[in-house]
Amino acid sequence: MSDESEHTDVEDVATGESGADGDATADRETTRDRAVEGFDQGIVDLLSWVLDTETRARIFVYLRQNPGSTSEEIAEGTGLYPSTVREALAELHDEETVTRRKRQSEGAGNNPYEYTAIAPSELVSGVVEQVQSELNTVFNLDDHLDGAGNGVDDDADPVTITVEDGDADEDAEPDGAES
Template sequence: MSADDSNDDGVQEDVRERLEETAEGLDARLVDLLSWILDTETRARIYVYLREHPHATSEEIADGTGLYPSTVREALAALHEEGKVTRGKRESGGAGNNPYEYDAMPPAELVGSIVEEVQEELNTVFNLDSLLGGETPNSSPVTINVSEDDTRQDDRDD
């Protein structure tokens, strides 16, 4: 392991610790899952902060998460481009610049945004033997449905 590898591990561990502090009370598996869905722990940390503090500016997010302001601005730009956060100008009565304020999409929408990709990947694994044999897979047995409706549990009990 090189010195750079150990330094990267230290940085990642520091980010993980700060994310877990920000998301106090969240199960560690949930934090890992959010990091996977959003690509990085930094983006997960920003998402959690925005769910706890809607209409926050990039400066407020940086202060609240302990992340560098430039890191927050870069991550917010990417999350906004992907549609995972929305932004609008903060209204103020005074003169001067009105900063953007950000909101994170609801968790159900976040999950819904990745379902198709996860479903395709699971079907690829399911059809691995066909792919290894050079055959074109002819089935997609994995189907993922996302619903906020709690009656789905009742349907499974029948």
């Protein structure tokens, strides 16, 4: 038996894999990896809609996984150009989607900014008003197009979106419910 063959057999025993069983495990891992990548891409697609671009979405996801990262670390971790990351971070900071603070380091030198993304629940709350307004525009499209009233109260919006805190009292009755 050759040294390489012995090494492979020892690895198979140590991992509990051999032959077809190893192939099945590899297939399961490949399927799992594809599912995770698909889920991650789905999140990025949704965030791309919320944050306007895929670049900003990738930065947001990276910062949720790696809070306190510098622009260089984000560029390396996302594969985006450093200048693109810096520009997107400036916009996200202006919109209060990310926070930043100077990194403290020993000695004289550059103290770069560290960035952290806001909680997803805060991001959703910020989008609710925009979605509500757009839905109301769609539902009132006839009024906007021809300016003619249809007997409906023009001051009333047909859509109201309410975001409740997840810690709300679970025993409370829903609006309009009787005990």
